[in-house]
Amino acid sequence: MLSFDFMRHALVAGTFISIICGMMGVFVIARGMSFLTHTLAEIGFAGAAFGLFIGWPALNGMLLFTVLSSAMVGQLGVRSARRENVISAVSALFLGLGILFIALSDKSATSATSILFGSVIGISLSEVWQVVILSIVVAVVTLLMYRQLKFDSFDSVGARVNGINGAIISIVFLIMLALSVSVAAQIVGSLLIFILLTLPAASARYFVHSVSSMIALSIGFAVAGTWLGITLGYLTNWPTSFFIATIEVIFYLIGLIWYKRS
Amino acid sequence: MSHLTASYGPVNIIKDLSFKLAQGEFLSIIGENGVGKTTLVRSLLGILKPRAGKIDFADNSIAHNIGYVPQSRNLDEEYPITVRDFVSLNLRDSKLPWLSPNEKAKVTSILKQTDLMKIANRPLGQASGGEKQRAYLAQALLNSPKLLILDESTASLDVEMKQELLKLVVKFQKENQTSVIFITHDLPLARRYSDSYLLMTKQQEYTTGPINRLVISESEKV
Numbered sequence: 419m420l421s422f423d424f425m426r427h428a429l430v431a432g433t434f435i436s437i438i439c440g441m442m443g444v445f446v447i448a449r450g451m452s453f454l455t456h457t458l459a460e461i462g463f464a465g466a467a468f469g470l471f472i473g474w475p476a477l478n479g480m481l482l483f484t485v486l487s488s489a490m491v492g493q494l495g496v497r498s499a500r501r502e503n504v505i506s507a508v509s510a511l512f513l514g515l516g517i518l519f520i521a522l523s524d525k526s527a528t529s530a531t532s533i534l535f536g537s538v539i540g541i542s543l544s545e546v547w548q549v550v551i552l553s554i555v556v557a558v559v560t561l562l563m564y565r566q567l568k569f570d571s572f573d574s575v576g577a578r579v580n581g582i583n584g585a586i587i588s589i590v591f592l593i594m595l596a597l598s599v600s601v602a603a604q605i606v607g608s609l610l611i612f613i614l615l616t617l618p619a620a621s622a623r624y625f626v627h628s629v630s631s632m633i634a635l636s637i638g639f640a641v642a643g644t645w646l647g648i649t650l651g652y653l654t655n656w657p658t659s660f661f662i663a664t665i666e667v668i669f670y671l672i673g674l675i676w677y678k679r680s
Numbered sequence: 681m682s683h684l685t686a687s688y689g690p691v692n693i694i695k696d697l698s699f700k701l702a703q704g705e706f707l708s709i710i711g712e713n714g715v716g717k718t719t720l721v722r723s724l725l726g727i728l729k730p731r732a733g734k735i736d737f738a739d740n741s742i743a744h745n746i747g748y749v750p751q752s753r754n755l756d757e758e759y760p761i762t763v764r765d766f767v768s769l770n771l772r773d774s775k776l777p778w779l780s781p782n783e784k785a786k787v788t789s790i791l792k793q794t795d796l797m798k799i800a801n802r803p804l805g806q807a808s809g810g811e812k813q814r815a816y817l818a819q820a821l822l823n824s825p826k827l828l829i830l831d832e833s834t835a836s837l838d839v840e841m842k843q844e845l846l847k848l849v850v851k852f853q854k855e856n857q858t859s860v861i862f863i864t865h866d867l868p869l870a871r872r873y874s875d876s877y878l879l880m881t882k883q884q885e886y887t888t889g890p891i892n893r894l895v896i897s898e899s900e901k902v
Contacts (some may be wrong), residue, residue: 564777569769572761576819579725579748580770623760627803630778632760 419652427546428538428658432644434553435602436614440637441560443619444597444629445591448571452616453502454491454592457509458599459611464512465600466533466608467519476533477548480603484596487512489589523555527653536607536659538648549601556594567591568629605644606659613659614640617666624673639669683733686716686723692731693719695884703738703826704857707849708870708891710882717863720880721748721831724861739826747820747828747858751835755812759805763796766804767818786822794818796849811860817845821852828853831860834869842866846873867896 446455462480469479480496532540541549550573560567569577570587578584595615602614618639622632647662681701686694694716701707709717722728724735736767737743768779768787779787789837791797799807805813813833818826830849834842846862850873853860864870870877874891 510849542781561777562775563776565772569772573753573766573769575750575753576769576816578727579746579750580772581744583727627760627762627801633824 419649423543424539424541425648425652427541427543428648429645431546431549432538432605433641434550434650435605436618436644437637438553438556438598439602439614440618441557441633442595443615443617443640444622444632444636445560445567445571446595446615447619447623449591451595452612454505455595455615456612457491457505457512457653458484458488458596460509460513460516460596461610462599462603462611463533464519466501466603467516470533471519471523475545477545477600477604480600481552481597483512484600485593488592488596491592495555511551515562532607534607534609535657536603536605536610538605538658539651541604545604547616549604551621552597552601556597559590559594562569563587572629589653599660606662610659610663613663613666614644617670618643619668621673623668624677639666643669681735682732683708684720684723684730684735685732686719686728687731689720692884694723694880696733697880697886698733699878699886700763701827701859701861703859704853706853706860706862706873706875707878708874708876709861709863709878709880710865710867710870710896712882712896715880715882715883717880718831721829721861721863724827724829737827742826745823745825747823747825747826749813749816749820749830749833751832753812755805757805760803762801763804763807763811763815763818764791764800766815767791767796767822770819770822790818790822791806793852794821810837810844813837813841813845814848816847824856825858827859827861829863831863832865834864834866836847843868849873867894870894 446452462484464484465479465481466476467479468483469476473528491505491508543577566582566587569580570582570584570665598615599611606613619632619636621639622635626632626635643662643665646657646665650661651658682698684694684697685692711717719728723730725748726743741810764787768783771779771783774780791800794817796811796814796818804812806856809817816833820891821881828849834845837845842862846869847862852858862870862874871891871894876889877891877894878886878888879894880886
């Protein structure tokens with residue numbers, strides 16, 4: 419299996435993406451941003467379709483749209499009561515735009531399918547490098563603001579009274595989330611992005627109870643799901659996303675049962 | 681604090697308030713809802729800028745290291761992180777993602793002082809109301825603040841737990857010469873643990889003095 423370039427590319431890109439998603443997911447869950455993550459994925463779909471329309475790689479279109487829109491959502495009041503309505507409106511607009519760009523571009527429906535459902539097996543070496551570099555950027559920025567992000571995510575009241583600027587943390591985090599969404603879409607597609615960005619972290623919090631161990635276990639679940647998913651996809655010729663989704667749901671259900679019993 | 685006026689928009693919530701707090705003093709702030717107690721706290725924490733007047737700290741470092749314990753934090757029973765991890769969130773001296781041995785020792789020491797060692801590795805969501813409040817206190821005391829503000833922090837607790845929490849506060853206050861501002865509606869508790877009081881009224885009249893001189897008439901009941 420490893421003698422094929424496309425499999426090596428898939429495993430390297432998949433590993434980096436899983437590490438980033440496992441780490442970011444812990445903060446996504448703590449900040450109650452699962453819904454926003456889903457919206458960013460839809461925005462990513464519109465961005466990728468826009469990329470196709472103007473002849474860019476899908477990842478570049480995604481990055482442009484998700485980073486701009488995350489900054490916009492941040493400005494619109496991510497913590498306010500109207501957050502969900504704002505996100506719904508933004509989501510509707512971008513899904514509509516995605517459909518429009520796909521229709522306007524002369525690309526086949528296959529392009530839309532690969533954006534929506536992922537195509538890690540077809541990832542090229544230059545795309546692997548792009549994923550690796552973006553993953554390193556997200557990891558470094560997150561580690562640099564780790565203590566403040568941790569405080570703000572797990573105790574926003576305490577963070578505010580201790581002088582942590584929640585607004586800045588929020589915007590930087592959203593931009594890092596946008597980058598993560600864009601790279602993760604390469605593997606699972608924009609429709610199934612929350613598989614890697616929320617499920618491993620949601621499962622991890624049932625087993626361990628410190629932020630650092632949650633991050634480690636969440637990364638473990640994400641990497642295990644991706645490796646197994648890619649391998650099973652190779653062996654059966656079924657979609658990789660299907661296997662990753664199923665494996666992550668199994669981890670989650672085991673976690674839920676474990677939690678209920680303990 | 682001298683001649684402080686603080687407002688939200690055009691309305692002055694606090695008007696011309698002056699009082700002094702000595703090092704190691706325990707001051708209770710008493711008053712009905714809406715008299716400006718929270719506004720005063722926000723001014724002290726530097727979250728709200730005064731419209732007029734000023735807050736003078738004997739040492740500037742005090743202003744940057746104030747311990748604050750709110751009434752509650754709405755942490756549900758699925759709140760995942762341990763009491764130890766929650767307390768250590770307030771470690772801000774280093775930028776490193778991991779904790780140094782010194783920092784770990786600091787957390788252990790404050791957990792011991794607040795009687796939390798037994799439940800240190802239990803998720804905070806599963807702790808009782810009193811234990812949660814002690815964890816909030818431990819987090820606020822972690823950096824040895826010279827000023828501690830308790831913002832109705834005992835309101836949700838039963839009588840026994842209130843006493844327990846305030847005994848811990850007084851112990852820490854005496855050992856570290858920490859000044860304490862205790863915002864409360866509970867007059868017996870204020871009388872028992874405070875050195876002095878500040879009474880705030882809706883008419884924006886403020887009286888202050890030693891706690892044994894606090895006289896509340898029927899009409900002033902808080």
